[in-house]
Amino acid sequence: MxxxxxxxxxxxxxxxxxxxxSATDLARAFLDRIQASTLNAFIDVRPELTLAQAxxxxxxxxxGERAPLLGIPVAHKDIFVTxxxxxxxxxxxxxxxxxxxxxxxxxxxxxxxxxxxxxxxxDEFAMGSSNENSHFGAVRNPWDPQAIPGxxxxxxxxxxxxxxxxxxTGTDTGGSVRQPASMCGITGIKPTYGRVSRFGMIAFASSLxxxxxxxxxxxxxxxxxxxxxxxxxxxxxxxxxPTEDYRRDFGxxxxxxxxxxxxxxxxxxxxxxxxxxxxxxxxxxxxxxAVTVPVSLPRTALAIPAYYVIAPAEASSNLSRFDxxxxxxxxxxxTDLASLYARSxxxxxxxxxxxxxxxxxxxxxxxxxDAYYLQxxxxxxxxxxxxxxxxxxxxxxxxxxxxxxxxxxxxxxxDPVRNYLxxxxxxxxxxxxxxxxxxxxxFGAAGRPVGLQLIGRVFDEARLLAVADRFQQAxxxxxxxxxxxx
Ligand code: GLN
Numbered sequence: 309m310x311x312x313x314x315x316x317x318x319x320x321x322x323x324x325x326x327x328x329x330s331a332t333d334l335a336r337a338f339l340d341r342i343q344a345s346t347l348n349a350f351i352d353v354r355p356e357l358t359l360a361q362a363x364x365x366x367x368x369x370x371x372g373e374r375a376p377l378l379g380i381p382v383a384h385k386d387i388f389v390t391x392x393x394x395x396x397x398x399x400x401x402x403x404x405x406x407x408x409x410x411x412x413x414x415x416x417x418x419x420x421x422x423x424x425x426x427x428x429x430x431d432e433f434a435m436g437s438s439n440e441n442s443h444f445g446a447v448r449n450p451w452d453p454q455a456i457p458g459x460x461x462x463x464x465x466x467x468x469x470x471x472x473x474x475x476x477t478g479t480d481t482g483g484s485v486r487q488p489a490s491m492c493g494i495t496g497i498k499p500t501y502g503r504v505s506r507f508g509m510i511a512f513a514s515s516l517x518x519x520x521x522x523x524x525x526x527x528x529x530x531x532x533x534x535x536x537x538x539x540x541x542x543x544x545x546x547x548x549x550p551t552e553d554y555r556r557d558f559g560x561x562x563x564x565x566x567x568x569x570x571x572x573x574x575x576x577x578x579x580x581x582x583x584x585x586x587x588x589x590x591x592x593x594x595x596x597x598a599v600t601v602p603v604s605l606p607r608t609a610l611a612i613p614a615y616y617v618i619a620p621a622e623a624s625s626n627l628s629r630f631d632x633x634x635x636x637x638x639x640x641x642x643t644d645l646a647s648l649y650a651r652s653x654x655x656x657x658x659x660x661x662x663x664x665x666x667x668x669x670x671x672x673x674x675x676x677x678d679a680y681y682l683q684x685x686x687x688x689x690x691x692x693x694x695x696x697x698x699x700x701x702x703x704x705x706x707x708x709x710x711x712x713x714x715x716x717x718x719x720x721x722x723d724p725v726r727n728y729l730x731x732x733x734x735x736x737x738x739x740x741x742x743x744x745x746x747x748x749x750x751f752g753a754a755g756r757p758v759g760l761q762l763i764g765r766v767f768d769e770a771r772l773l774a775v776a777d778r779f780q781q782a783x784x785x786x787x788x789x790x791x792x793x794x
Contacts, residue, residue, distance in 0.1 A: 312337040313471040314789075317380055317528040320474060324369060324379045331369065331379030335362035335423050338381050342425065342472045347448045349463040349472060351386045352394040353426035361423045368421055376531050378421030383473035385464050386427035387434050388414050388519070389508045393424070397510045398442040399432045401636040401656035411508025412540045413477060413519050420535040425473050428463030432658045433627065434479055434512045436460050437487055437727050438720065441660040446717055449492060450790040451756055455714040458488030464522050465492035470793040475532045476522045481512050482615050483709070483734025485520035486746040490709035490759025493748045495776060495786060496522040497529050500766045501741035502547035504533075505540035513622035514545070516615075516738050525786050526747060526776035530554035533769065549767070557774035562596040565775065566702040568603035573707030573733055585750030585758040586708050592782055593706070593775070601702050605694040610687045611735035616728055617671050617684035618739075623661075624668025630656060663724060692740040695763075704772065705763040708733055709746045713756035737763045745772040748785035 312334055315323065323329050335358050342353055358381075365379040389395040389407035391414075396402045410418065418424070431441040439447040439462025447462040449455035450470035457466040461478030465488035468476050478485040480498035489496030497520055504519035511517060521532035531554075538551040569590070574583070590600055632638035632652025639651035657665070671680035698705060710730060720726050737744040743766070746759035760779075764772045780786045 313341055316525060317474055317523065317531050320380055321376065325374060331362040331365035331423055332359060334379065335359055335381055335425070338425055338473055345470060345472055347450060347466045347470055348445050349429055349447050349467040349470070350383070351396055351398065351427045351429050351444050351463070354393055357392045358423060358425055361418070365421050365423055375421050377417065377535050380422050380475065381425045381473055382417055382422040382532065383425045383428050383464060383467050383476040384414055385430050385461050385476065385478050387430060387479045387510045388477060389510065390414050390424065390427065393427050395427070395510070396443070397433045398430045398444055399656065399658070399661070400443045401630050403443060403637070407508070409508065412505035412542065413536050414508065416538070417535055422535070428461070428467055428476060430463055431460035432661050433510065433623070434460040434481055434484055435623070435660050435664055437483070437730055438715070439463065439488070440717065440721050441658055443658060448717070449714050449756070450793050451493060452714070452754060454716050455756055456491070456717055458491030458710070458714060460484040461522065462488045465489055465494055465496070468492070468494045468522050468524060469790060471789070474523065475528060477536070478520045478522045479509060480518055480520050480738065481516045481619060482738045483731050485522060486709050486734050486744050486759070486761060487731070489522055489746040491714040491757060493757030493785070493788060493790070494522060494524055495526050495529050495745070495747045496520060497533060497745040497769060497772065498743060499533060499537060499769050500743045502545050503537045503767070503769070505543045505546050507540055507542040511626040513619040514626060515622060516619060525780050526745070526773045527555065527558070530773045552770060554770050554773050557770045558777050560774055562593065562598045562775065562778055565598040565704070567593060567598050567600045568698050568702030568705045569600050570603050570605040570608065570698065570705060570707060572605050572608035577711045577732065578708055579712045579752065581752030582708050582710070582712060582758050585752065586760055589749035589760040589779070590706060592779060596778060596782060603698040603701055603705065605698060605736060607687065607691045607694050608732065608736055611691055611739055612728060612732060614684040614687035614691065615731070615735045615739060616667070617680050618688060620664040620668035621672050621681050622668070624665045624672065627661070627665055632656070660724065688739045691736050695736070695740045695742060699765050704768065704775065707761055709759040709761040710734070713752040713754070713758060733761060742766060743769045743772055745776055747776045747779065748788070750785055
């Protein structure tokens with residue numbers, strides 16, 4: 309028998325159902341690997357809680373219950389609040405916070421029988437693209453310990469790539485599921501805005517934040533997303549739509565599928581070592597019967613200024629609750645109420661979060677609101693219109709996830725704008741609320757992974773996953789394992 313951590317979720321499922329191993333065996337195997345890992349992918353691990361959930365899953369299995377995720381371990385990005393484990397958003401502000409309730413995503417997965425392995429490291433309040441903005445330290449990329457894992461869901465991506473967890477949740481506001489998935493050589497999907505409940509997801513930019521699924525393959529992600537998605541009356545932006553089995557279109561041939569290639573995604577900004585694997589992956593899709601069609605998303609470049617006004621604006625509002633009184637770290641030394649607020653927030657928030665609060669407060673203030681925030685909202689609409697026009701011609705859109713492979717730890721940490729510019733290919737779908745997927749497409753310089761992005765129409769998650777699955781049936785990039793994790 310292969311080692312447990314090498315198995316796909318379908319193989320884990322079969323093994324559990326056939327009683328070849330128990331949920332407890334599985335939980336122990338992954339906990340041991342987490343403990344031995346030097347990637348810093350986890351913020352909080354509590355073996356006794358994990359093993360208690362595994363024992364419950366074993367009891368349900370023994371009683372004859374069968375369900376897709378029953379007994380399967382899942383790691384949660386530390387943006388989802390969890391009863392029992394700390395919920396920190398990788399911030400000093402919440403470093404000791406233990407939530408009295410589970411986020412809806414966590415509760416749904418728990419009810420489905422999944423076993424929580426702990427909380428994964430991320431950028432503070434999900435702000436970042438390298439996972440270096442964490443109070444708990446940077447995460448290392450399993451393919452190269454000198455490289456960033458991507459962010460903000462870098463801990464989740466690194467954990468899945470290094471076989472510390474078969475599945476992990478992530479959140480994506482402007483690319484934080486897709487970009488670390490790309491940089492760690494795993495599969496990740498951000499669904500349509502509103503498809504996965506934001507209740508209990510620590511808010512960054514509420515009109516953009518969306519939970520997503522991360523796994524080694526599209527098949528694994530489909531199982532996770534099917535259990536995560538669904539209407540939640542406690543999230544006012546949750547969409548009333550029945551749950552779906554995201555594997556329902558698996559096996560459908562790609563004949564006649566029209567894939568749009570936006571010229572703006574293949575311009576000068578894309579590094580050669582990203583372009584080559586992306587082009588090769590598109591050729592595989594063509595060989596499978598898809599047709600590629602040139603399209604244009606002319607407002608692509610405007611996604612960066614629009615996002616970096618809207619997201620900080622919403623963040624400045626969402627984060628106002630962390631004042632040391634209602635929520636969060638309280639400064640020990642203060643003279644009056646104003647200094648209590650100021651010192652608590654100065655001590656509790658890291659530099660990137662403070663930068664965003666400053667920008668956000670500025671663009672929302674009287675006299676600047678019309679010039680910045682309102683303009684950004686208009687751009688957002690135009691960017692969404694670009695997609696509507698493109699989807700008049702094609703079924704899905706493909707391109708790179710990130711203009712480069714993972715960079716070195718520390719290389720860009722004092723250059724925030726350079727980090728923002730690297731979000732160019734993930735921000736447009738976020739601003740338009742569209743589903744986006746990243747899947748492994750090969751390797752670039754220094755053996756660092758490259759992802760192919762697929763963007764769909766609203767609610768086209770099943771199609772994105774089916775196309776990715778078809779690709780993964782024909783290739784083995786998704787099955788490659790980093791040397792240190794073998
Ligand atoms: N890199 C983007 C940012 O820093 C996206 C982050 C995210 O999707 N959470 O805001």
